[in-house]
């Protein structure tokens with residue numbers, strides 16, 4: 087590991103000033119991703135600016151029934167918060183489906199959004215990888231890619247974003263706020279992650295040195311009936327091979343409003359807008375759910391070893407929406 | 417002109433099991449290595465060193481954490497509890513006693529991490545935290561009972577190469593029952 091300086095930031099302006107002064111500096115949240123990548127030499131920061139003491143550790147009411155979640159709120163605190171569990175249960179479930187109790191106590195909301203892909207070529211500094219070393223190639227396309235993207239990928243990178251939390255945030259139209267030395271800014275989650283294109287090393291629309299200060303969830307009554315379901319290769323404590331965050335409002339057997347987002351299928355949490363459009367106003371039954379899933383997945387471009395994800399996502403979407411519809415009928 | 421190089425070492429004070437230790441650390445030092453190599457507190461074990469196995473679990477301000485991904489310098493100012501700090505003199509912590517009584521281990525390598533994790537699991541459950549095994553996470557649904565399924569999910573960050581899981585779950589259930597009966 088490269089040697090590095092360490093600063094514990096006491097206020098937001100001090101934190102962003104340190105990053106602005108040194109392009110080789112990084113923020114340190116819980117360190118559960120960054121420290122891991124530093125050990126393997128994938129990340130080589132010259133200094134770390136620890137954000138854990140910043141006054142960004144609160145969950146507060148926002149707008150008329152929304153919530154503002156500070157960037158240093160831990161994943162555990164987020165999932166345990168009564169208002170999160172009441173208004174956005176799928177968000178609590180998504181967070182609880184990720185990592186382990188120990189890691190969720192350490193991991194922050196800001197760090198979770200910016201965690202890097204688990205693609206094995208990316209995490210092995212001895213391998214080529216366009217995301218880590220632009221222009222070096224993407225060995226996953228011809229190599230190991232059973233957990234890689236089926237939606238929105240490019241010939242330059244087929245990695246998936248591993249966050250569970252982000253999938254629920256995408257479904258609920260979260261807005262990420264940040265601060266730079268030039269002042270504050272905000273990005274809807276839909277615009278937060280950049281399309282892959284030929285620049286897979288550029289992952290987000292955050293300006294250089296930006297500190298994430300929080301995430302705002304707009305009010306969404308539909309979210310009160312929501313679920314997150316994750317499929318993985320063992321019962322617990324593994325990254326998703328596919329996941330769905332869904333919210334459903336049904337009246338007289340007809341879908342009034344639906345929110346749907348997919349995880350582990352793209353370089354970012356994937357909001358399934360084509361499926362939402364297909365389903366709004368349709369009957370709340372398995373056929374309509376399957377048709378909606380197909381509307382989204384018709385854009386899928388699987389590789390030889392990850393075509394199973396298309397079927398998996400279709401079945402998962404139908405199962406989760408069916409559960410929600412049954413709940414609504416009770 | 418680039419920024420002035422930052423110092424790569426710091427003198428820090430760690431508070432471990434109620435005692436203060438002052439040491440100079442290279443910033444690259446993890447809390448796990450500081451505990452084992454510098455403070456001679458070798459109860460905390462190194463398994464994977466990548467956050468995957470839970471052998472290095474300690475309590476930070478009462479919350480369980482993996483010490484292999486925690487930088488020592490970033491742990492300054494936090495109250496650290498390791499397996500060495502759980503017993504009250506000669507009297508074992510109820511979770512330690514339950515692991516002993518129910519053979520919640522074979523080789524014992526994962527055990528300090530299992531026990532630290534279990535202590536926190538019982539507290540998290542008492543605080544009303546749901547888990548991924550909880551069907552309805554809404555607060556109105558109440559706190560789920562600490563069933564074997566809940567324990568397995570909550571303890572899933574602690575791997576055991578010997579596969580002593582059956583008795584680990586029993587030990588956590590007994591300790592949780594004993595603590596809840598005591599309140």
Ligand SMILES: Cc1cc2nc3c(=O)[nH]c(=O)nc-3n(C[C@H](O)[C@H](O)[C@H](O)COP(=O)(O)OP(=O)(O)OC[C@H]3O[C@@H](n4cnc5c(N)ncnc54)[C@H](O)[C@@H]3O)c2cc1C
Nearest residue numbers: 115116117118119120184185194196197198200249250298
């Ligand atoms: C064994 C293991 C299993 C896991 N399983 C899962 C899983 O199943 N599902 C899942 O979703 N995740 C999983 N994770 C990943 C985990 O959720 C992330 O590591 C964690 O959320 C990152 O948060 P952090 O605060 O520790 O980030 P850090 O490691 O501190 O930082 C990550 C990145 O974010 C940047 N950063 C941190 N805070 C800010 C900020 N406020 N502003 C700007 N930049 C910032 C850092 O500079 C760094 O680039 C797992 C991790 C491990 C080690």
Ligand code: SF4
Nearest residue numbers: 205207215224243244
């Ligand atoms: S999929 Fe992306 S991250 Fe993985 S090797 Fe290819 S370029 Fe790198």
Ligand code: FES
Nearest residue numbers: 463464465470484
């Ligand atoms: S040694 Fe820390 S989790 Fe394995």
Ligand code: FES
Nearest residue numbers: 522524576577578
């Ligand atoms: S008892 Fe041997 S690893 Fe768990």
